[in-house]
Amino acid sequence: MNSILLMTLKRLSLGVITLFVVSLIIFSAVEILPGDLAQEVLGQTATPETIAAFRHELGLDKPAISRYVSWLTNMIQGDFGHSLANGRAISDLLSDRFSNTLFVAAYAAIIAVPLALTLGILAALYRNSWFDRIANITTLSSISFPEFFVAYILILFLSVNNSFFPSLANISDSMPLSEQLYRTILPAITLTLVVVVHMMRMTRASIINVLASPYVEMARMKGMSPARVIVFHALPNALAPIINVIALNLAYLVVGVVVVEVVFVYPGLGQLLVDSVSKRDITVVQAASLIFAGTFILLNLIADILSILSNPRLLNPR
C-alpha cells in the first residue's frame, strides 16, 4: 500500500507543477489579448488622462511580471482578488457560478456514464449486430454536430414545438431540487449527447480487445453465459482505458459547457467567463480559467490513479 501512497503523492506534485505552468500560460495569454479594460469601462469619450488615472488605480500600469507574481501569491493564499469591472470579490462571484456548473455537469454525468457503459457492454456483447451498428451511428452522429446545434435542435423539438421543457435554464438556490432538475434537463441532455459516444466506443473497444485473451476463452469453457463472460471476466480487465476516457469526458462536462451555458442562458461559470472576456475583466477571466484548468488536472489525476489501481497486480502485490 505504501507504494500506492507514494505514487499518489508523485502524481499530485506533478499536478501542482502542471497547474503552475498553466497559470503562466493563462496570464500571458490574457496579457496579449487586444483591448484595454480602462478604455472599455470608461467608454470612447474618456480623455487619456482619466484612462491613465484609472489604470493606475487598478494597478494596470505596473510591469507584467510583478503583476503575475502578486496575482499568483494571492491565489496561493486563497485570495482571488476583485473584479476589475465592478469591484466585487471574485471568490463570491465564482462560488455560485461554479457550483451551478458542477450541478449541471454532475446531472449530465449521472445520465451519461451509466448509459455509455451499458451501451458499450451491449455493443460488445452483440458486436456487429444491428444493435451495435445503430448505437454507433446514433452516438457518432450526435457528436458530429456542434453542441450549440444539438442544443437548438433540442429546444426546437422539446420546447418550442412541444412545450415539454423550458428553453431557459435559469435556476436559483431557493428552488426545490426537482424544479432545478426540470429546468436544467435540456442542457443536461445536450451534454450527455456530446460525451456519451467516446465512453461507449472505448468501453466496446477495450472489452472486445480483452475478449481474445485466454482467460476469456477459459470462462467460456467453464460454460459461463456470454453476458457473464463480458461483465465478470472481460470488463474488470478492460477498465484502465475506460476510466481514462470517462475522466476526460467528465472534465469536458465541467470545462466544455461554455457554449451550452450560453445557449440556455444558464448562470454557470462558462457564461461568466464569456461575459468577462467581452468586458475585458481580466482578473475574473484569469481566475475562471485557472479553476477550469484545476478541475481538468484533478479529474485526470484521479483517472490516472484509478486506472493504475484497477490493475490487480498493484492492488495485491506478491
Next chain:
Amino acid sequence: MTICEENLTSETVKQDTQADSLLTIRGLKISALLDSGWGEIVHGVDLDLKAGEILGLIGESGAGKSSIGLAAMGFARNGCKLTEGEIKFDGIDLMQASEKQKQSLRGARIAYVAQSAAASFNPASSLIKQYCEAPIKHGLMSSESAEKEAIELYKKLNLPTPDLIGFRYPHQISGGQLQRAMTAMAMSCKPDLIIFDEPTTALDVTTQIEVLSAIRDIVREYKTAAIYITHDLAVVAQMADRIQVLKDGNTVEIADTKTMLSAPKEDYTKSLWAVRNINREAKQQSVEDDYILQLKNISASYGNGTQNVLHNININVKRGQTLAVVGESGSGKSTTARVLTGLLAAGEGEILFNNKALPLNYKKRDKETLRHVQMIYQMADTALNPKQTIGQIIGRPLDFYLGLKGEKKQARIKALLAQVDLDPDKYISRLPGELSGGQKQRVSIARALAAEPEFIICDEVTSALDQVVSEGILNLLDRLQKSLNITYLFITHDLSTVKAIADEVVVMLQGKVVEQEKTDVLFAPPYHEYTKKLLSSVPQMDPNWLDNLLKQRQQERNQS
C-alpha cells in the same frame, strides 16, 4: 494412407458397439480462416473415448490436435469452424446442440485445462473465486461447499498452504502451482471428461514432474476420462492408456500406449520415436586456455539493486566451442545473457572478451565489440520487424557495422540467405509474416551472421519450434560454427538439445553456477546433486518412468 485409414475406421466401429463409450467423433472436418480464405485443417478424423479412459493426442504443431480437443467440447475458436462430421458426448450430438445446451455441458461435464495457466486465469479475480464459479453457476453447489471442496482438492494436488492459496491472485503464485490450480478448477464439477491441452509444455522439467503426477493421481482417483494433448511423446507415455497420432489433420495411427511405444506401425510414428538425429562430429580440441569470453565474479540485480539475481557468476567460454547454459526458469540464464550483452549492466565483476575487459554497460562499448557479440532470440516472431522485408532486416547490420551499400550490400544479403538455406531470390523481398517459424529463425541467424561476429548468444532458439524444424536449425548452427569458427553461448532448458550440440555445459540454479563441465562428463556419473535431479526429471519413453522416479524419490526422502 487411405487404406490405413479405412482399416482404422473398421476397427473403431467395432469399439463403438461397446456400451460404455463416452465420446465418439466420426469424420470430423474443421476449417480455418487462412490468408487465402477458408481452408480445411482437419480432414475427417475419428476418435473414441470410453468412460474413465485417458487418450493421448499427439502430433506436431499444425497437426490439428488442439482444434480436435476443443471440438470435443463442441467449441471452435474464432476463425475456425466445425464443418462436417459427428461429435457425440454421452448420446448428445454436439454438432446439433444449441449454444445453451453446450453451455450447460461445458465446465460441468466436460472441462478444459489450457496450456498457459498464467494467461488462462482471470488476473482480476482470486483463484478460489474462479474455482467456485462453475459449480455455483451450473447450480451444483453452494459457494460454501464449493470453497470447502476447493481446499480439499488443493490439498490433494499438493499445493502449499491449501487453506490460503485459493485467496491469492494468479500473478502471486508460480507457473507450476497455477497449472495445478487450473486442474483443480477443471475438477470442480467432477466432470466426466477433461481436455488437457499441453498442460506442461510451458513448464520446465523439474516442475513438469510435479504437475504430471498431480494430474495423473487426481484423474485416476475420480475415474475421469481425459484427452491429453501434447507434442511430447515421453510425457504422453506416462499419462495415456491409448495414443492417437495425428499429422496434418489426419489420423496416422491409434494403439494402446505399450504397443505404440514398442511396435509403432507407420513410418511417421517411427520417425517421431527416433532419437534426435544430429550429425555432429567431434570438434578438434581448441587450445587449452584460449578463452574468447570470461565472466569473473559477476553479480547483477534488476531495479534498485537491493536483491541480486546473479550471485558471483564465473563462466569461461573457449573459442570456437559451444557452451550450453541450462537451468529451470528463474535460474538466471537469460539474465546472464543480458549481462553479457551489456543490456543489463552488472553490479560487480568483470567481463573479459579476448582477454580485454569490456565495459559493463553496452552504451560504453565501441561499435567493434558490439559487432562481435550478436544475439538470436527465442521468439523469431517478435524479434523481426514485421514491416520490413527480409532484405532490409539483414541489410541493416551490414550497413551499420560494415558500411556496405548498394550492390555490394545486396550481394552480401543474398550470400547470407544462401548460407542459411533460404533461396535468396525468393525470400529477399518478402515480409516476416509470410514465413514459417523455422524460416523466421533462419532469418534471425542470417541477421546475426551479417555482423560477422565471433560470438553469438542463442537464447532458447529452438524452444518455440517443433522437433523436426528445430533439428534443422541445430544442424545449421553446427555447420556454421565449423565453417566460420564462431563461438556459441546456448541458453536452453532442453537437455536433449544440450546433449546434441554442446561441448561444455554450465548448470545454473537460483542465480548461481552449480557446475561447469564438459558435456560427456556432465552426462555421466558421478553427478552433482542438482544436475542429477535435472537429468532424472527429463521424461523417458518408458511408460513406468514416472512411477519409478516418484517411488525412488520417495525412498530417498525417507532415507534422509
